[in-house]
Amino acid sequence: MLYLVPTPIGNREDMTARAIRLLGEADLILAEDTRTSRPLMQHYGVETPLRAYHAHNEHKVVDGLVAELKEGATYALITDAGTPGISDPGFLLVRACREAGVEVSCLPGPAAFVAALAASGIPCDRFHFEGFLPHKKGRQTRLQYLAELPHTFALYESPHRIAKLLGQLEEHCGPDRLACVAREISKLHEEITTAPLSALKADYAARGKVKGEIVVVVAGR
Template sequence: MSKLYLIPTPIGNLEDITLRALRLLKEVDMILAEDTRTSSKLLKHYDIHTPMQSYHLFNEHKVVEGWVQRIKGGTTVALITDAGTPAISDPGFLLVRACVAEGVAVECLPGATAFVPALVSSGLPNDRFVFEGFLPDKKGRQTRLQFLAEEVRSMIFYVSPHKLLKTLTEFITVFGGERSASLSRELTKLHEETQRGTLEELLEYYKDKNIKGEIVLIVSGNK
């Protein structure tokens, strides 16, 4: 039976992929990739020659219905993103929703996603947490932050490196500089680091540094 598979890919270290994921990437008829240039490195590393096409934020509205019909017609498809689990702050939700609405089988494999190791290693409470992903750039950003000021669970954010200092400054203004936090960067890669402390301490640590890599920022809830 044709199916849509959501297959997590490594967030850095190429060894962080499951045996089942590798098997399915070889067996499916088509791989939809966020950036075929990025994903081709992974496929080449594991000697996978399955055909691949682009599926990203800028074309998914246009192509989603076509892919649903192709899967209904018998094509087995794997969706991957540049890193991590599809649909978690990446393309995928629209395709999953459309497949579910059309009665198409959808299966998501377990695997890599950046926020879980960042949360677990933060030392902050992880029995209850809220995943915020990327905050809005402009419209709605301050409204969202004010809403989160009273959140009692640990909060998880994805932050671009060039926005880190601005984001930490905003968090200090809204949450208070003494709020505990943990910042993980370049997870699973050669220069992986996790810094823990207050928001003020994190801002002081990073203010004069050349910041690179994807960032997960965990902020403790309001006590």
Template sequence: MGKLYLVPTPIGNLEDMTLRAITVLQQADLILAEDTRTSGKLLKHFEISTPMQSHHMHNEHKTVPAIVARIQGGETVALISDAGTPAISDPGFLLVRACVQEGVTVDCLPGATAFVPALVNSGLPNDRFVFEGFLPVKKGRQTRLLTLTEETRTMVFYESPHKLVKTLGQFVEYFGGERPASVSREVSKLHEETIRGTLSDVLQHFEQHPPKGELVVVVGGKK
């Protein structure tokens, strides 16, 4: 029987790619990529010629059984996302679950992910934290925020640039403007920066300076 590898890819700086990740991708029989065009550039940079197949949120429900069958038949399959660690706010969970259920070996390599550097850089307590990823866009959003008002651990969120100000405004409304927070932008990229302060401070900053790039929001828990 083969094996499924989950391989983290750089979220910014290409030097964040590990030697082990390169080796696994070179030796795999198949690479599953969220976007083959994006991943094609990465593979070309590291001179990796392994065949690729598209695997994303719109087709993973249909493709999982066939992929599991290929691994059971002896193939080694590597899953990558556009950036970061697969299955962390990216496709991957369904395939991992199916492999586990079928007794297929799964090996996730350590590597790049945006929320860990952002959490550490925030200066907020990180001995206990909760990763919330992207909040629900509509249905369930208010319920989730109400639940989190009682959360005592540091909270970590992903957010897109065009929704950040609205989300920070909701955080001020539900958590209070004096709650400590930080927003890390473009982690591991050329224009990386972290803005720290109270939620009100951070909101005011991004109202005056519209954000660009990938964002991680870290909010202190209730005391």
């Protein structure tokens, strides 16, 4: 059995009782970064061993993990924050488990783009989740595609590129297109601002250095 266990994207109180129980009952916890996850496990008194499972080793270890699961092991997969497989490692292992007949269950839990969509005030009955854009090759093509969508779309972006992204979105979508920048969701300095792209671009261009995890939500055309 493989459990996908979401972990808090900010406030540790967002951890569910079921998640804590299953992490404690698992034979092993597969963690994106054991250094990040160990303090969280210690906070909740979870003593299950941790093993690294991340983007740099998943292709090498996935077959061995599936073999162990087929022999009867129960593992929990976590990432640094949020739901495994959503812009984080997880897909390869889940696919391999499905193909091998290993049962997989995903607990409901935090996902930054879902929280940003719900809090943005921008229609979210239909939406497109893009995740991170390419840094260089293909970036303009994706931006052109997104600008033409008739429904809301959501992006992830790093803090040192947010001003540049907002400028590119304004160029492709127009200065009056409504958007939202959600920063540090569920953390002490949470900030969610909804305004036209021109205003958001000016705001973040004037800030200089920005910190934190960022989701950008943009209204459809």
